[in-house]
Amino acid sequence: MVIDARNLVKRYGTLTALDHLDIGVHEGEVFGLLGPNGSGKTTAINCILSLLEYDEGTIEVFGTPMTPENYAAKRDIGIVMQNVAVFQELTVHENIDYFCGLYVTDKALRKKLVDEAIAFTGLEDFRKFRPKKLSGGLLRRLNIACGIAHKPKLIILDEPTVAVDPQSRNKILEGITELNRNGATVVYTSHYMEEVEQICTRIMIIDKGRAIATGTKDELKEMVSIGEKVIVDAEELPDSVMAELRMIDGVSSSEYVDKVLTVVSERGMSSLEEVLEILKRTGVKYSRIRTELPTLNDVFLEITGKELRD
Numbered sequence: 001m002v003i004d005a006r007n008l009v010k011r012y013g014t015l016t017a018l019d020h021l022d023i024g025v026h027e028g029e030v031f032g033l034l035g036p037n038g039s040g041k042t043t044a045i046n047c048i049l050s051l052l053e054y055d056e057g058t059i060e061v062f063g064t065p066m067t068p069e070n071y072a073a074k075r076d077i078g079i080v081m082q083n084v085a086v087f088q089e090l091t092v093h094e095n096i097d098y099f100c101g102l103y104v105t106d107k108a109l110r111k112k113l114v115d116e117a118i119a120f121t122g123l124e125d126f127r128k129f130r131p132k133k134l135s136g137g138l139l140r141r142l143n144i145a146c147g148i149a150h151k152p153k154l155i156i157l158d159e160p161t162v163a164v165d166p167q168s169r170n171k172i173l174e175g176i177t178e179l180n181r182n183g184a185t186v187v188y189t190s191h192y193m194e195e196v197e198q199i200c201t202r203i204m205i206i207d208k209g210r211a212i213a214t215g216t217k218d219e220l221k222e223m224v225s226i227g228e229k230v231i232v233d234a235e236e237l238p239d240s241v242m243a244e245l246r247m248i249d250g251v252s253s254s255e256y257v258d259k260v261l262t263v264v265s266e267r268g269m270s271s272l273e274e275v276l277e278i279l280k281r282t283g284v285k286y287s288r289i290r291t292e293l294p295t296l297n298d299v300f301l302e303i304t305g306k307e308l309r310d
């Protein structure tokens with residue numbers, strides 16, 4: 001296992017930020033830590049990296065106990081923190097060279113690695129720029145380049161796309177997938193379920209410092225009792241039609257709010273055909289129709305009773 005953290009407890013005064021949390025990350029995974037703001041993602045990462053003391057538990061990284069002095073392990077870890085941490089007085093190139101130089105002393109090798117990191121993050125045109133001249137998205141890309149230039153075996157990214165424009169966000173997500181394809185194990189924290197679904201091979205959903213579910217996105221979605229949702233924009237919907245919709249075999253709930261009809265089926269069931277048949281037969285005027293499969297938000301909602309994006 002690349003990371004084997006067991007029974008982690010971290011308290012800040014009376015607040016328990018990590019509550020007997022186990023995190024196991026296997027080689028080659030893109031492991032997603034998904035949870036709302038304040039659920040303990042950053043705290044968990046900081047404990048794993050030995051940047052933060054914890055109250056209980058054990059942590060091994062690359063099979064060795066993780067301590068602040070475990071430099072052998074640290075050399076093989078790339079960290080991209082939530083807050084951009086670069087030197088304002090250094091250029092893009094100098095920043096990446098500085099961080100890479102913490103791990104790589106051979107100048108020729110370092111030059112090659114820095115150039116690769118610049119190309120990888122698409123910063124070629126900004127080599128000589130200082131951070132304050134960069135947009136938010138480019139700054140994030142610089143932050144990533146600084147964390148990964150030395151080609152670490154394990155890359156930990158803590159919410160690297162917060163407040164990033166869609167173009168940079170896509171570039172970042174594609175880049176992470178590519179790093180993984182090139183052999184890095186990745187730990188990715190986020191409160192955006194779409195991102196985690198897009199790039200992570202296995203996901204742990206956490207809430208209040210506790211793991212509430214772990215698995216592939218398909219495994220997690222199998223945990224929810226609902227199946228497909230049919231969503232229809234309809235100007236008007238008489239109660240008699242609502243009553244008929246509720247009678248469809250396998251429908252677990254239906255509601256009509258703000259001119260939007262939502263019919264939810266039980267797991268493994270679909271009601272699209274019947275919904276359409278009833279709407280047509282009863283002459284209900286409708287416009288847009290779409291279906292949605294369960295999301296990770298539904299998993300979160302069903303287990304915790306609240307939305308992931310509170």
Ligand SMILES: Nc1ncnc2c1ncn2[C@@H]1O[C@H](COP(=O)(O)OP(=O)(O)OP(=O)(O)O)[C@@H](O)[C@H]1O
Binds near residue numbers: 037038191
């Ligand atoms: N230094 C600290 N002192 C006291 N409480 C803290 C400290 N750092 C974090 N906390 C609290 O611990 C809990 C977990 O915070 P943490 O930052 O790990 O969550 P997170 O999931 O990373 O959230 P975010 O996405 O907002 O960073 C929160 O309730 C937070 O307020």
